[in-house]
Amino acid sequence: MVEQFKKASAERDMILIHQNMQRTFALRREEIVSSAPPIGELKARWPALFCEAQLYSEFHRITNHNLPFAFFAALDNYTPKLLKLYKKRKTGIFGEKIEQLLLAYEEQDKNNIGAARTAALAGLPLYLKEDSSEVFKTCKEESEADQEGPVALVAVVNGEVPAGIPFEINHVSVVLEGQVVMYHRSWTDSLVGLFGLMYALHLSYPEKLSGFFEFIQVVLLKLDDGRKQLKPKLQALRNELE
Structure with missing residues (x-):
């Protein structure tokens, strides 16, 4: 091989x-x-x-x-519900960031399913009050991506990034242990790839985004067989969505 x-x-x-x-x-x-x-x-x-x-x-x-099929089927089902929940959370620092995200999303083409998926996923850490800044990053030069830490998605962009959300990108680098291991043309596809790598390589979820990745594992992909005890905020979110 x-x-x-x-x-x-x-x-x-x-x-x-x-x-x-x-x-x-x-x-x-x-x-x-x-x-x-x-x-x-x-x-x-x-x-x-x-x-x-x-x-x-x-x-x-x-x-x-089937990771991409199961991921996107579940995400497309939950995206309208997630965006509706985000509109209700407008207080505090995370609420302000969610409002900025929604304003940026309103400027996107509503026929672009990729924009809705990106908004739903990028808003999730904010809704869960988690800091995604060490994992979800942007840069303007490809060479910068190699220096971005143990686990990261680095969107390579041309200009400004509204509300920090990479709706328009050149490509996304998947970074593990400081080196680029995969490339994708879409931010959501890169996230699927990163999740797959964490399973295939038996990696722990980034501590500051543990709730985000547990949501993907348990709620989107239903990989726990009902055995995993969710954190209260995740259980509350699952209840809101079902």
Whole structure:
């Protein structure tokens, strides 16, 4: 597999790569879960994990879920409800930031489903009173993305970012342990990729955004089988949405 990823993407034998990833799944999971190798080592040893198609296949092996399908189906169901809840929270520092987000969203094309998805997801940490600034970032130069910390989504933009929400971007870099590991053209797609990587690489959620990622795990993807005891604010949010 390593030799295959030394070739140009068009020349790789993706069927062979997929078959080998299937055969080595148990070995890989034991290695990742028990040893927690550095990201650089994992990229060198298992490069297919950082290829979108193989990452989603790995997520399916672990959870039996089609990650992008399940994520966006649930998100599109909850987005109108989330935006409605955000409009009710207008007090305090987080309420003011939510109001700025909603004002920025009002300037977007309402036929653009990506804008609604971005507003719903970007507003969630504010609603949960979590600080997303160490994970969700923007920059104007691609070279800046490599310096953005242990876990980050860095949107590369041309100009100003209304309310700090990356509605219009060039692309998004997914950063783990200070190095870019994946690229996406959409902020929401990059978030799906990041969540998949955290599962595939057995990474802990960023502490300051633990509620946000638990919402994705438990409410959007229903990966807890009803066993996980949610924090009160998350349980309250789930009750509001159902």
